[in-house]
Amino acid sequence: MIVRMMLAAVGTLAVVLSFGSGHAQDVPADPSVKPPFVVASFSSIYGSTALPSPLGGGTVSLVGEPDSKTFGVSFNGTLTASASLTGKEKLVASLYIKCDGQEPGSRVTVGTVDLGVLKPAQPARAVMAIGEATAFVPLASITCVSLALRIDEPDKTPSFVKTFTNNEIEIAEDVTVLNSTVRLIGEPDSKSFGLSYRGTLQSAIELSGDATLVAHLYMKCENDSPDTTSAIHVGTAKMGEVPKGRGESLRIMSADVTAFVPLREVECVKLGLQ
Numbered sequence: 001m002i003v004r005m006m007l008a009a010v011g012t013l014a015v016v017l018s019f020g021s022g023h024a025q026d027v028p029a030d031p032s033v034k035p036p037f038v039v040a041s042f043s044s045i046y047g048s049t050a051l052p053s054p055l056g057g058g059t060v061s062l063v064g065e066p067d068s069k070t071f072g073v074s075f076n077g078t079l080t081a082s083a084s085l086t087g088k089e090k091l092v093a094s095l096y097i098k099c100d101g102q103e104p105g106s107r108v109t110v111g112t113v114d115l116g117v118l119k120p121a122q123p124a125r126a127v128m129a130i131g132e133a134t135a136f137v138p139l140a141s142i143t144c145v146s147l148a149l150r151i152d153e154p155d156k157t158p159s160f161v162k163t164f165t166n167n168e169i170e171i172a173e174d175v176t177v178l179n180s181t182v183r184l185i186g187e188p189d190s191k192s193f194g195l196s197y198r199g200t201l202q203s204a205i206e207l208s209g210d211a212t213l214v215a216h217l218y219m220k221c222e223n224d225s226p227d228t229t230s231a232i233h234v235g236t237a238k239m240g241e242v243p244k245g246r247g248e249s250l251r252i253m254s255a256d257v258t259a260f261v262p263l264r265e266v267e268c269v270k271l272g273l274q
Contacts, residue, residue, distance in 0.1 A: 099144025111135030209244030
């Protein structure tokens with residue numbers, strides 16, 4: 001009877017010690033349970049410590065769940081002392097599951113990630129860039145990372161040509177241009193573009209060789225001469241000297257011209273001497 005009472009008392013005391021304090025007990029960690037995320041860091045790029053210029057060094061880290069194919073990528077590094085950036089260089093990381101060298105087939109690419117543009121001025125020449133990658137394989141399968149710089153050219157508007165022809169133009173007294181063709185070549189929204197000319201200069205007087213053939217650009221087309229027209233003059237292109245003497249001479253010339261308005265707004269070209 002006494003033994004039973006002692007056992008009961010010990011049991012009661014054990015219950016009080018286990019639950020009376022109200023504090024949770026520490027549970028040993030299960031080594032088979034994977035952490036919610038991992039960080040995989042790569043300090044060797046291209047299989048060595050070499051980085052694409054002007055990067056001077058750094059570490060690429062992959063952050064995410066080991067079994068996930070989508071995860072974060074970050075680069076923390078520096079620029080070289082002689083770094084020269086235009087503000088257009090974009091840092092790109094390539095991810096591999098096999099990295100045995102530079103030869104074709106020695107690497108298996110499973111994803112790329114855009115880490116953003118490198119700015120020309122970084123505090124303390126530091127580079128910190130992040131991006132999100134979606135790979136063909138989970139993060140845990142990636143064994144190698146390489147970096148590269150890329151400059152994406154913006155989509156350019158296709159060039160187009162405006163053509164102006166005339167069978168006979170009197171550009172000065174007793175000086176005529178026959179069968180002339182003037183072409184403006186460039187992007188429609190650009191104020192700088194090319195000009196080409198082909199025509200036959202016919203002079204009934206002796207030319208000194210000091211005159212220059214010019215093309216006047218206008219926003220309107222009128223039949224008046226360049227000296228009397230009321231159209232809006234937006235630019236002049238000097239194409240070259242006219243030959244000395246009299247008679248006929250075929251001239252093929254070209255020039256760069258900058259106008260006050262974009263190429264698409266130039267509606268008329270008139271030739272003259274200057």
